[in-house]
Amino acid sequence: MSGLVSGIKKVFRKVGDFVKKIGPVAIIAGVAFLTGGFGLVAGAGAGTAATGAAAGGGGLFGSVGSWVSNLFGGGAAAGATGAATAATGATAATGTGLGGFLSNLGSNAMIGSAVQGAAQGYFTGQAQEAEEQSRIDEENRLKASYEGAGEAMMFGSSSPMTGKTGLGAPARNGSAPMARGPAETARMASSASAAAPAAMAQPTAPMANPAGRPAVRPASEQPRRPRVRYDRESQAIVYS
Amino acid sequence: MAGLGMAMQQPMAPAAAPAPGPAAPMAAAPQPEMSMGTEAASPEEQEMYDKFVSMSFLALYDKKMMPKTLDMLRAPGGAIEDKVGQVVAGITQRVYDSAKESGVELPGDVVMNAVIEIVEAVVELAEKSKVAEFDQAMIDKSYYAAMDLIGQQAAAQGLYGDDMKAQDAAALQQMSQSGELQAMTGDVSAQTDEMATAPPPAAPAGM
Numbered sequence: 001m002s003g004l005v006s007g008i009k010k011v012f013r014k015v016g017d018f019v020k021k022i023g024p025v026a027i028i029a030g031v032a033f034l035t036g037g038f039g040l041v042a043g044a045g046a047g048t049a050a051t052g053a054a055a056g057g058g059g060l061f062g063s064v065g066s067w068v069s070n071l072f073g074g075g076a077a078a079g080a081t082g083a084a085t086a087a088t089g090a091t092a093a094t095g096t097g098l099g100g101f102l103s104n105l106g107s108n109a110m111i112g113s114a115v116q117g118a119a120q121g122y123f124t125g126q127a128q129e130a131e132e133q134s135r136i137d138e139e140n141r142l143k144a145s146y147e148g149a150g151e152a153m154m155f156g157s158s159s160p161m162t163g164k165t166g167l168g169a170p171a172r173n174g175s176a177p178m179a180r181g182p183a184e185t186a187r188m189a190s191s192a193s194a195a196a197p198a199a200m201a202q203p204t205a206p207m208a209n210p211a212g213r214p215a216v217r218p219a220s221e222q223p224r225r226p227r228v229r230y231d232r233e234s235q236a237i238v239y240s
Numbered sequence: 241m242a243g244l245g246m247a248m249q250q251p252m253a254p255a256a257a258p259a260p261g262p263a264a265p266m267a268a269a270p271q272p273e274m275s276m277g278t279e280a281a282s283p284e285e286q287e288m289y290d291k292f293v294s295m296s297f298l299a300l301y302d303k304k305m306m307p308k309t310l311d312m313l314r315a316p317g318g319a320i321e322d323k324v325g326q327v328v329a330g331i332t333q334r335v336y337d338s339a340k341e342s343g344v345e346l347p348g349d350v351v352m353n354a355v356i357e358i359v360e361a362v363v364e365l366a367e368k369s370k371v372a373e374f375d376q377a378m379i380d381k382s383y384y385a386a387m388d389l390i391g392q393q394a395a396a397q398g399l400y401g402d403d404m405k406a407q408d409a410a411a412l413q414q415m416s417q418s419g420e421l422q423a424m425t426g427d428v429s430a431q432t433d434e435m436a437t438a439p440p441p442a443a444p445a446g447m
Contacts, residue, residue, distance in 0.1 A: 010353060
């Protein structure tokens, strides 16, 4: 699974239309964090969150040191606290899966202290063994529950509900699926509607397009992810 | 709806932005807009992305699956961001494995962008279910948690080793030094400067 960084450059059209979104700097930070290059990008390389903020041109995150601290949940205080040493970060991380990351960070001498501190503020909160065990348990439970959904999720496999190959993607709102003809679009929508909850099954046949290009449906007829709401009386999730 | 590059051009969603109601009219999705330093995903990549996200949605919104997911999000103890991360990582792993079993090797950049959207979906589900309200910092942290777990899974499977990390880190550094990252974030720096001077958000429960 190479090429995470190239993903920062790539522009994908989204399938959903969510109101709340992950912040752009956070996306870069997350990837930088994952690759172990956070400090290299942070560039501030010195001192506390305040120093990092003052550094300005030190790097993308150097100018926003205290904000990055907030981003990781530690706040400015954690940023300052975590300004300590790389070894601190490595120590704090011991024994937790999440913290493995921090160990890597801690071993990177170039990491800006503000960033390290911010990260520490976040990750040390996860260092409890009990929480780790809970996470593993939940993961196992989730994994087990996925077994039932198995076939319907298979890439390119025959769907037990449609007998068709692959579920494909519902066309996104108002946009034409790329490199798909109307028949393909209809098949995929049909497949998706069979597999998804009733509320998800809103697709209709695409409008005819004499040019043979992918059909564009009226927005009101677009297949899309289901809307769900919380019913206070029944205290349950209701599809709508 | 645009992908990562588009998101980079958009102001961050306000923490208290109301979600559209079920009957909210659906606006036509804009085509992806390019900013400096970004490039459109190829049709093949977009196709993989579509499949990945759609299958993840099928899993997330599955009638049998959703109650279990909500149970997981509602489980006592721990930060909600980590629970979102666990849900997303679980879904991602499952769909990734499924693709691999079918002979489809998903590139990391496709997975990474898909994770962004899946996190947003789980956050919305959690909010609609009254499990938690997310401010911007919580959403971002949910993404970190998801990426962290997925990274661990990938590393454990030998899919994202130290050599790859080193390559990516070097590429990232080059992008930073050349100003490419800054260009991609557009005027985000100004926003973040404002945020830097604003009071920090309240610490979420469990932190």
